[in-house]
Amino acid sequence: MIIIMLGAQGTGKGTVAGILSKETGMPQVSTGDIFRKNINDKTKLGVEADKYISKGNLVPDDITVPMVEDRLTWDDAKNGVILDGFPRTIEQAEKLDAILEKMGKKVDLVVNLVTPREEIIDRMVTRRICSNKNCKAGYNTKLNPPKVEGICDKCGSPLIQREDDSDPEAINRRLEIYEEKTSPLVKYYENKGVLQTENVSLSINRMGADVARDLLEQIRQRN
């Protein structure tokens, strides 16, 4: 099953994808995480990608698309994947369709997370991740704080803020890019009949974990 998580930064895509992955065994393929790991490891791909990511811009398709195409061929992806952060443009969506078609697969479900903009910005600013690149657990200092401030519950490593979350210019740039380049994907997948929109907001007391629980129910019914 191919699931895509759609939604602006800070809507909880990673949280929902992480729960779905844990419960279904399908890997969470986060292009942002793959880039950050490469940046950390100072690989050639990481050095190149960082030029764009640090400014809040999209990494070009000639780097991003082959990276995803390769990831889809890994053994753990044979029963499906949860794509988190890809596709981000209509061009990427079309390229993904072509890649999946060659593999005899298709996009089965696109989960579109929607959150009010004020909440999004607040969540990006309060988001923290584990600095241990093999753990990378996610926290939020307001909504999901660790037991000990600044320390990962799972592995005890220090928590850090993503560089692009601490720079207001990069945050705004990413939200602008989302509106301009990624939001047209809502219509693209709606037309294909695979879109499911989910509101995630404190104001309706519905967070990522609630959405994930309902989605798991649906996925189990499909299988």
Ligand code: AMP
């Ligand atoms: P994320 O963790 O999904 O917010 O991604 C962090 C950054 O990685 C983004 O702001 C982009 O610079 C880059 N990135 C992640 N996914 C993609 C993608 N599908 N296409 C281009 N750039 C991406």
